[in-house]
Every structure is written in structure tokens, then in C-alpha cells.
Amino acid sequence: MADNKPMRLWGGRFEGGPADALTRLSVSVQFDWRLAPYDLLASRAHARVLHRAGLLTGEELDRMLGALDELESACKRGEFRPTVADEDVHTALERGLLERLGSLGGKLRAGRSRNDQVATDLRLYLRDHVRTIVSRLVELETALMSQAEEHAATAAPGMTHLQHAQPVSFGHQLLAHVHALTRDVDRLKDWDKRAAVSPLGSGALAGSSLPLDPAAVAAELGFDSPAPNSMDAVADRDFAAEFLFCAAMIGVHLSRLGEEIVLWASQEFRWIEVDDAYSTGSSIMPQKKNPDVAELARGKSGRLIGSLMSLLTTLKGLPLTYNRDLQEDKEPVFDSVDTLLLVLPAVSGMVSTMRVNSAKLEASAPEGFALATDLAELLVRRGVAFRDAHEAVGHLVVWCQVNDKDLGDLTDEELAKVSPHFAAGPAEAADGTPGVREVLSVQGALAARSAFGGTAPDRVRDQLVSLREIVDGQAAWASGS
Known part of the structure; x- marks a missing residue:
């Protein structure tokens, strides 16, 4: 007579089966079935170790590996699937192995646990x-x-x-x-x-x-x-x-x-x-x-x-x-x-x-007085303490807001009126320091940030070379x- 009892990997100690509520709570095969290919992979390795330990004969190993290969193919084709009676992926696959090998399939459990x-x-x-x-x-x-x-x-x-x-x-x-x-x-x-x-x-x-x-x-x-x-x-x-x-x-x-x-x-x-x-x-x-x-x-x-x-x-x-x-x-x-x-x-x-x-x-890009920092840093290069430069540019921004102007719209007279630091001077000093007009350029602001990690286009291209590698x-x- 066929044994219709659900297969479990732990039933020998128990006289009765688990309550339905416990069974429903315990079942994980509905999500851990995706581990089946990896469980079969590990099972092949375990079978070979059992053979080397003298616990499977050569003929038994060949039959075991053949059944595991067949079971994997059946899983891929959808011909072998877990059932509602399988507690987890391990139970389902052992059931599949026993169906193919009979009692020999049970030898694979030696030396390992779920x-x-x-x-x-x-x-x-x-x-x-x-x-x-x-x-x-x-x-x-x-x-x-x-x-x-x-x-x-x-x-x-x-x-x-x-x-x-x-x-x-x-x-x-x-x-x-x-x-x-x-x-x-x-x-x-x-x-x-x-x-x-x-x-x-x-x-x-x-x-x-x-x-x-x-x-x-x-x-x-x-x-x-x-x-x-x-x-x-x-x-x-x-x-x-x-x-x-x-x-x-x-x-x-x-x-x-x-x-x-x-x-x-x-x-x-x-x-x-x-x-x-x-x-x-x-x-x-x-x-x-x-x-x-x-x-x-x-x-x-x-x-x-x-x-x-x-x-x-x-x-x-x-x-x-x-x-x-x-x-x-x-x-x-x-x-x-x-x-x-x-x-x-x-x-x-x-x-x-x-x-x-x-x-x-x-x-x-230049909206919101975005070039203000460049103007402050120009003053620093002219020898002005950054604290004073920051203050002067801040006043200049307020003046622009009150008069509805942008930094680039200011005349030389308006710049000097806010602070003598902004006197126009030459377009570029002898030491290479740019003039006020030169730093009020978006492309100039980008190019100026050419230190490692900066936003200058050349540095961006350097980043690309490094990142591609x-x-x-x-x-x-x-x-x-």
C-alpha cells in the first residue's frame, strides 16, 4: 500500500503530525524554491565527499549524480515542482531524489543538516x-x-x-x-x-x-x-x-x-x-x-x-x-x-x-548671484582678507537686489561706489590676476576650478578617463x- 503521509525530514521522533496551523506557519517552500539550483549544486559536491569518505560506492555515486542531474532538468522544465505537502526546498528535492533512487536517495542526508x-x-x-x-x-x-x-x-x-x-x-x-x-x-x-x-x-x-x-x-x-x-x-x-x-x-x-x-x-x-x-x-x-x-x-x-x-x-x-x-x-x-x-x-x-x-x-547657471564667490576670491588674490572680501561682496549683492540688477550688469562706477575693492583696474594684472569683468563669466568660473576634483571641463574629462577604467x-x- 502506498504511503500518502507528507514527507518530512524530521518525523522519526514524533508519534503524531503537526497541527495544521503549525504546518501553515512552517512552510517556506513557496519562497525558498528559488534556492533549488543551488541546493542541487551543493548536493553534488556533498555526494562526491561521501564517496571519498567511503560512504557511497562508485556505482552509488554515479546513480546519485545522474538522479540529481535528472532532477535539475525536471525542475528547469517545470516537470518537478514542490507540493503543498513539502515544507521547504530541501524536503521537496529529497522527495524528488527518493522518487528516482528509492532508499539510496536517503544516503545523501548523511553528514549534513538543513x-x-x-x-x-x-x-x-x-x-x-x-x-x-x-x-x-x-x-x-x-x-x-x-x-x-x-x-x-x-x-x-x-x-x-x-x-x-x-x-x-x-x-x-x-x-x-x-x-x-x-x-x-x-x-x-x-x-x-x-x-x-x-x-x-x-x-x-x-x-x-x-x-x-x-x-x-x-x-x-x-x-x-x-x-x-x-x-x-x-x-x-x-x-x-x-x-x-x-x-x-x-x-x-x-x-x-x-x-x-x-x-x-x-x-x-x-x-x-x-x-x-x-x-x-x-x-x-x-x-x-x-x-x-x-x-x-x-x-x-x-x-x-x-x-x-x-x-x-x-x-x-x-x-x-x-x-x-x-x-x-x-x-x-x-x-x-x-x-x-x-x-x-x-x-x-x-x-x-x-x-x-x-x-x-x-x-x-549665473542666476542667483552664483558668481559672488568668484568675485570674493578675486579680492583674496588681490590681498584682501577673505572675511573682508566676503563682507564686501555681500554688500554688493544687497545693492544689486535693491536696484534690481545682476552682478554682470554693474558699471565700473557702481562697483567702486559699493566698495573701493571693486575698482576696475586693468583687465588682467601683471601677476596674471584677472579683472572684475573676467571673473563675472560662467565659463571663466568653471575653468578656474581646475584643481583635482574640481568642476573645470578638463577635470571632468580626467574623471571620465579614470572612471572608465x-x-x-x-x-x-x-x-x-
Whole structure:
């Protein structure tokens, strides 16, 4: 007679089955099924270690590996799926193995536990998907750099407190976002070094009395080493929390970029136009063109930050070693991976296709007395203390506001009337110090900021050379080359 009881990996100790409420609470296969390819990968490595330990014969190993290959193919084709009776991905796959091998399939469980299995599977999953995330980040970095190259010499209003401050190269501003993204990639690459530790072989918490070889398993699975402490190996979710922090920071950077694009695309700014392919309209207002991709990127950051907070809160009071609370580690991780892989291509497409209104940017660059600092620094070069220069230019700005004039509109007499420091003098002094008129030029203000890291167009082009080398290296890392 067929045994219709649900298969469990832990039932021998119990006379009765779990209550329906417990079963519903315990089931995780509906979300951890995506770990199946990684569980099968680890199972092959474990089978080979069992063979080397003399716990599987050569013929048994061949049958085991053949069944695992067949099971993987069936999973890919959708012919083998978890059922409502499967508690988790491990239970489902062991059921599939038993269906193919009978009692031989049960030998694979020797020397391992779901505790070290799931810790291994999740690391394998994340190390794989992080490289895909980095590839998508590289695409966004490349899109921003392409726009920055085109607009290295395009002047734009640089802002602090969202108020006009000093003219900057629009390319310089775009590259500021690239630098933030390169730090995100650096964090992920650094994260990978700590994630490259294999828990498999730690068993439930104390290792195994069987003559297994955790180092061989680690090497086969692409890890740098086996875990040095079996208790830490099954309890550790630092790698998951750290990934979620990296994801949250990416979300923050996407949100800041999204916020700027929302502002730039507004009627008040009109610095850019978002392409139709990355915009939506209004169901009531026919004229509307909404920068939805930028807004959604901004909104998704809350989701990514929330996933980090969720896992940290779960972990904060757990005793060693494994606790069922750790079932809550996977959903925030999976959701963050899915969110990034959904958002990043859309943001890249939006950036690469946006049209920049260079004329509007150039016209807006000097507005709001944005060249005042250049005027103060001219006085400093003439020997005036910056405190006095700051005061003099401040008075000049007030005079302009009262008389409804801009700095560039002032006559020599009006300048001298406000302060003798502004006497016109020669256009350029013998020591190369420019005259007042020369510093009241947006392009002159940009060119003057030629120190390393400055906004001068030549320095922006230098940044591009350096960033292309960095981003090319990131792309190579993501592809494994």
C-alpha cells in the first residue's frame, strides 16, 4: 500500500503530525524554491565527499549524480515542482531524489543538516546574483558617463540647500552620481570576500563525526574556504544583512538620482526631458508627462531600507546557533535582489535617453548671484582678507537686489561706489590676476576650478578617463573574467 503521509525530514521522533496551523506557519517552500539550483549544486559536491569518505560506492555515486542531474532538468522544465505537502526546498528535492533512487536517495542526508544546507544555498544564491546586480550597476554608470561626456563643458547651476550656489559643469554633477555607484560596487565586491566561506560540513551546529572534507566541498562550490567554526557557520547571517545594507545604499543613491531627475524634468527647472518610453501620462490631464521611473526608483528605496531593518531586527536577540527565526532571512534578501534587478535597467534606460536642455542650463547657471564667490576670491588674490572680501561682496549683492540688477550688469562706477575693492583696474594684472569683468563669466568660473576634483571641463574629462577604467574593471569582475 502506498504511503500518502507528507514527507518530512524530521518525523522519526514524533508519534503524531503537526497541527495544521503549525504546518501553515512552517512552510517556506513557496519562497525558498528559488534556492533549488543551488541546493542541487551543493548536493553534488556533498555526494562526491561521501564517496571519498567511503560512504557511497562508485556505482552509488554515479546513480546519485545522474538522479540529481535528472532532477535539475525536471525542475528547469517545470516537470518537478514542490507540493503543498513539502515544507521547504530541501524536503521537496529529497522527495524528488527518493522518487528516482528509492532508499539510496536517503544516503545523501548523511553528514549534513538543513541548517548548513540553507546557509550554503543562500550564500551561493547571493554570490551569483550580486554579479548580475553589478552588471546592471555598470550599465547605469555607463549611461551617466555617456551623458557626462557630452555635457562636460555645459554650465549648470550648482546648488546647496536647493538654492543657486556656484556654476558647475553638468557633466561634473552627473559624475557625482557615478562615484556613488562605484562605491556601491566596491562594497559588493568587498562583501563577496566575506561571503566566500562555505558552511557545508557544519551539520546542525557541531560538525559531523563522519570523515567528510569541508575544504573540498568549499573548493568545488567556488568558496575560498570552509567555515572555521561550525556554530558560527549555521548561525551567521551577517552576509545577508551586509548584502541588504549594500542594497539599501544602492536604493538611497538611486533615490537621490531619481529626486534630481524629477526636479530637472519639472516646468520650474526644464533642464531635461525624459523620453516618452520612460514616462507616463495622466488619466485626466492630457498634457501631463510624468517621470515615473525616477519616482518609482525613489519609492523603492524605502522597500530596500525596510528589508535591511527587518532582518537586523530578526537577528538582534538570537542565541546560538540555528533558530527558526532565521527562516525570515530569505524573503527580504529575495525581495531586495528582485527590486534592484527591476529598477536598475529602467533607470539606466531613462538616463541614457533623456534629452538635456543645454541652453536652459547655460542661461540658469549665473542666476542667483552664483558668481559672488568668484568675485570674493578675486579680492583674496588681490590681498584682501577673505572675511573682508566676503563682507564686501555681500554688500554688493544687497545693492544689486535693491536696484534690481545682476552682478554682470554693474558699471565700473557702481562697483567702486559699493566698495573701493571693486575698482576696475586693468583687465588682467601683471601677476596674471584677472579683472572684475573676467571673473563675472560662467565659463571663466568653471575653468578656474581646475584643481583635482574640481568642476573645470578638463577635470571632468580626467574623471571620465579614470572612471572608465574603474567601471571596465567592475564589468570584468561581474562577468568572472
